[in-house]
Amino acid sequence: KNQVEQSPQSLIILEGKNCTLQCNYTVSPFSNLRWYKQDTGRGPVSLTIMTFSENTKSNGRYTATLDADTKQSSLHITASQLSDSASYICVVSRTSGGSYIPTFGRGTSLIVHP
Amino acid sequence: ETGVTQTPRHLVMGMTNKKSLKCEQHLGHNAMYWYKQSAKKPLELMFVYSLEERVENNSVPSRFSPECPNSSHLFLHLHTLQPEDSALYLCASSQDRAPRSGEQYFGPGTRLTVT
Numbered sequence: 001k002n003q004v005e006q007s008p009q010s011l012i013i014l015e016g017k018n019c020t021l022q023c024n025y026t027v028s029p030f031s032n033l034r035w036y037k038q039d040t041g042r043g044p045v046s047l048t049i050m051t052f053s054e055n056t057k058s059n060g061r062y063t064a065t066l067d068a069d070t071k072q073s074s075l076h077i078t079a080s081q082l083s084d085s086a087s088y089i090c091v092v093s094r095t096s097g098g099s100y101i102p103t104f105g106r107g108t109s110l111i112v113h114p
Numbered sequence: 115e116t117g118v119t120q121t122p123r124h125l126v127m128g129m130t131n132k133k134s135l136k137c138e139q140h141l142g143h144n145a146m147y148w149y150k151q152s153a154k155k156p157l158e159l160m161f162v163y164s165l166e167e168r169v170e171n172n173s174v175p176s177r178f179s180p181e182c183p184n185s186s187h188l189f190l191h192l193h194t195l196q197p198e199d200s201a202l203y204l205c206a207s208s209q210d211r212a213p214r215s216g217e218q219y220f221g222p223g224t225r226l227t228v229t
Contacts, residue, residue: 004156034217041222041225042222043204043206043220043221043222043223044157044204044220045116045220046217049217089156089157100208102159104156104157105156106156
């Protein structure tokens with residue numbers, strides 16, 4: 001069964017601290033993995049995308065890693081800011097019959113306190 | 115802004131009402147999607163339109179009826195909904211039905227409450 005599991009479900013950190021969010025998946029055949037940030041009251045916005053051959057990709061203070069062998073990904077946030085408070089969603093895509101099929105995780109809710 | 119707009123942003127309706135959600139994308143994309151996002155659950159793909167043709171319908175109840183009059187507009191017609199249909203309804207678009215990068219651009223969503 002194609003599934004995406006994210007942990008922790010929620011996380012509270014102090015401003016300026018680092019944190020790491022986890023994503024484990026069983027999606028197959030793997031096409032790509034994307035991390036989205038969803039602010040309250042907004043739609044998800046893509047942060048990074050990783051394909052099979054990529055291990056690490058950065059976008060400013062966000063760094064995503066991918067281990068295709070263990071089917072795990074992480075999103076590391078450095079020097080957190082209040083604006084990082086949001087839900088972070090891991091999405092793993094597979095291709096089937098020429099179609100693109102995403103599987104969404106439940107998301108990790110991050111709260112950054114001053 | 116992502117280039118995808120949705121109206122209304124908030125909607126409260128009774129179970130006997132009929133309402134419609136509207137989505138418009140200004141990105142020149144040719145595929146559009148409706149998703150349902152409930153609390154504590156992953157996004158659920160409801161409908162996919164590619165070049166104005168419905169290509170996917172994930173066992174969605176008939177009380178939800180999509181319409182795609184052109185590649186820029188997508189509607190979701192609602193009638194006789196149930197309280198469990200209360201959720202955030204997200205519209206998204208992408209360049210192709212099976213894009214290499216798989217990126218979808220999401221609208222801000224419509225927060226629907228069924229009373």
